[in-house]
Amino acid sequence: MSELPETTDVLVIGAGPTGLALAATLHARGVGCQVVDAAEEGGNYSRAVGTLPRTLEMLRELKVAERLAEAGNRAERIRIFSGDRDRNIATLRLDRLRTDFPFAVLLPQHVNEAVLLGRLRELGGDVHRPYRVSAVQQSASEVVATVTGTDGERRTVRAAYAVGADGTRSDVRKLIKAGFPGETFAQRFILADLELAEGSTPDEIHLFFSRAGAVIMGRMPGRLHRVCLSVDELPGELTAERVEALLRERGPARRRIRVLDVANESYTKIHHRVAERFRVGRVFLAGDAAHVNSPIIGQGMNLGIQDAITLGDLLARALTGGGPGVLDDYERIRLPIARDAVGVTRRINAAATVRSPVKGAVRDSLMPLTTFPPLNRRMIYRLTRLVDR
Numbered sequence: 001m002s003e004l005p006e007t008t009d010v011l012v013i014g015a016g017p018t019g020l021a022l023a024a025t026l027h028a029r030g031v032g033c034q035v036v037d038a039a040e041e042g043g044n045y046s047r048a049v050g051t052l053p054r055t056l057e058m059l060r061e062l063k064v065a066e067r068l069a070e071a072g073n074r075a076e077r078i079r080i081f082s083g084d085r086d087r088n089i090a091t092l093r094l095d096r097l098r099t100d101f102p103f104a105v106l107l108p109q110h111v112n113e114a115v116l117l118g119r120l121r122e123l124g125g126d127v128h129r130p131y132r133v134s135a136v137q138q139s140a141s142e143v144v145a146t147v148t149g150t151d152g153e154r155r156t157v158r159a160a161y162a163v164g165a166d167g168t169r170s171d172v173r174k175l176i177k178a179g180f181p182g183e184t185f186a187q188r189f190i191l192a193d194l195e196l197a198e199g200s201t202p203d204e205i206h207l208f209f210s211r212a213g214a215v216i217m218g219r220m221p222g223r224l225h226r227v228c229l230s231v232d233e234l235p236g237e238l239t240a241e242r243v244e245a246l247l248r249e250r251g252p253a254r255r256r257i258r259v260l261d262v263a264n265e266s267y268t269k270i271h272h273r274v275a276e277r278f279r280v281g282r283v284f285l286a287g288d289a290a291h292v293n294s295p296i297i298g299q300g301m302n303l304g305i306q307d308a309i310t311l312g313d314l315l316a317r318a319l320t321g322g323g324p325g326v327l328d329d330y331e332r333i334r335l336p337i338a339r340d341a342v343g344v345t346r347r348i349n350a351a352a353t354v355r356s357p358v359k360g361a362v363r364d365s366l367m368p369l370t371t372f373p374p375l376n377r378r379m380i381y382r383l384t385r386l387v388d389r
């Protein structure tokens with residue numbers, strides 16, 4: 001990779017899915033940008049797995065949506081189960097959505113990132129690694145970022161605009177002093193990629209509610225299933241037997257899920273937070289730097305990519321004659337969407353993990369109402385964010 005230039009139009013800080021989608025959008029619009037990332041290489045552990053219809057629609061122009069859809073499994077239904085009932089209590093139908101992408105693409109996040117990076121490179125961009133941004137100063141006309149490489153040498157990069165796409169613990173968010181209000185739940189999620197004795201159907205996502213915790217399960221291309229389990233305490237070593245026991249407490253009551261192997265695992269705390277501001281002057285926040293929520297309905301990566309494409313379009317317009325005023329639209333459009341998505345996720349997370357048998361019974365008796373077509377459509381449009389078109 002070439003030397004990190006000292007000046008650019010837009011400095012993108014962070015090369016997760018948000019930073020990569022933003023940089024690809026800017027390059028596609030002919031706007032100069034440089035991407036720096038503090039890590040020596042991209043992560044390949046279990047994180048997001050589902051790309052939702054609205055994200056696919058937005059990625060179409062970048063010529064990324066079709067590549068993801070070809071590479072991944074297409075989940076057309078989300079079936080919801082509860083407690084010891086064998087039959088699902090509700091089904092959310094993605095295949096009935098009015099969109100060219102009536103499905104969620106199930107694909108590990110690192111493959112998504114590889115597709116986005118490949119597209120960025122085709123468009124003439126790349127990622128400079130490892131470069132950590134430790135300071136951001138701005139004037140009326142530019143942003144000056146202090147960047148440190150592995151040699152320990154500090155350099156400055158001057159840009160018309162900078163974007164913090166640097167994840168949940170965002171340094172940029174702290175540097176621009178944007179508050180990050182919200183809450184952290186006591187529970188955690190275990191994410192594990194499992195080989196199962198009996199593979200489940202690739203075109204469905206299953207969500208199990210139980211008093212012990214929630215389980216979400218979807219099949220990725222190949223043999224592995226991604227399972228996301230909520231727990232009060234982290235187990236020790238995550239062996240196949242241990243996951244089986246956790247699934248027995250939370251998953252289908254009468255059908256034993258036999259786990260042959262645990263290929264990958266990771267853990268995450270459950271936060272629901274939205275930054276107070278998505279912009280301070282010439283510095284913007286996008287993706288997990290701006291909002292974070294439970295992985296229960298797979299919103300995180302999707303919201304980040306959507307932020308990136310909206311912001312990329314606005315920055316390109318601002319820098320190619322549209323003037324800086326158009327940039328006011330970013331926070332105006334994306335902040336309410338983030339608040340709504342985080343709020344919905346928070347409520348679903350709480351409903352999926354209720355402990356009280358009475359509340360659980362009320363939830364289960366109300367769930368079938370969601371199959372009533374207008375309500376089903378409303379829910380699914382909100383979960384897939386097609387409501388934001």
Ligand SMILES: Cc1cc2nc3c(=O)[nH]c(=O)nc-3n(C[C@H](O)[C@H](O)[C@H](O)COP(=O)(O)OP(=O)(O)OC[C@H]3O[C@@H](n4cnc5c(N)ncnc54)[C@H](O)[C@@H]3O)c2cc1C
Pocket residue numbers: 013014015016017018019036037038039046047048049050109131132133134165166167168170171172191266267268286287288289295297298299300301302304
């Ligand atoms: C265990 C786990 C499971 C998850 N499961 C799901 C799921 O099922 N579905 C879903 O949609 N989402 C899920 N998420 C969330 C999803 O992974 C994130 O929403 C997504 O990665 C956000 O992308 P991002 O690009 O905004 O941030 P990140 O992917 O976090 O990327 C931020 C990048 O910024 C870099 N960086 C940080 N600080 C600096 C700095 N100072 N200077 C330069 N670079 C810096 C980092 O090295 C990193 O590469 C999960 C997250 C975790 C942790």
